[in-house]
Amino acid sequence: MRSFIAAGLSLLTLASAQPFELEKRSATCMATKDAVKVAQNFRALIHEEFNTTLAQTAMTKDFTDYSDSVITLINGGCVDGPVALTTPTFSTRKEFIAGQSSQPPIPFKILNLWHTCSTVIIRWRASAPGTITTTQEPVTGIIVIETQPNRKKVNDQPFLIQTVFSEFNSGAWLYDLGVFDPTCPAPPPPSGKRSIAI
Ligand SMILES: *[C@@H]1O[C@H](CO)[C@@H](O)[C@H](O)[C@H]1NC(C)=O
Secondary structure (H helix, E strand, O other): OHHHHHHHHHHHHHHHOOOOOOOOOOOOOOOHHHHHHHHHHHHHHHHOOOOHHHHHHHEEEEEEEEOHHHHHHHOOOOOOOOOOOOOOOEOOHHHHHHHHOOOOOOOOEEEEEEEOOOEEEEEEEEOOOOOOOOOOOOEEEEEEEEEEEOOOOOOOOOEEEEEEEEEEOHHHHHHHOOOOOOOOOOOOOOOOOOOOOO
16 A cells, blocks of 8 residues: 555656646547547658648648657758758648648558557557569668547547657668668677677
8 A cells, every 4th residue: 555655756756846748638538440540640641642632631730740759861861961850850830731732652551559538659660572662671660659538520530630640760761761781680689688789
């Protein structure tokens, strides 16, 4: 009991001094079918021939996309590339439409899906041979999609995509594009443990 209370107290302390943002709760809670629809919409926007109508009906106007992985691709892995890491990749729906409509469709398979009342989390893999230039390394990523309930109810989209946090293996992607040329094989770990070169 005592340890239970102590755990509760430390959670409270954490909540009052949190250095991070917690999910904003809404009065409406999405059902799993709504979460699947949100995920399928997002997948369609990057996997299929670009559909501006879908973007306009499935996303909020103030859509914002954060992806240091995408920025790393845009910058070709260079430190002084055109877009600074940590800044939004797209700041509005209009910017997303302009940027994404000029991209070739990305092979994108959803491996897992989870959701809360307003957030959808997916794990995905792009591994279709020949689509990111010549194959080689599979690229796996995780996307957190925050949504807003659709108040207008004018279309068949109960939850709109508002904020996307997306990270993936941009090292493998740059390798597949031929931008990153690693020294192979990787050096053996010093003590039989896996080593990470940082
Ligand atoms: C584009 O999206 C809209 C809205 O979801 C849909 O009605 C339409 O059929 C889509 N067009 C194509 C070519 O898939």
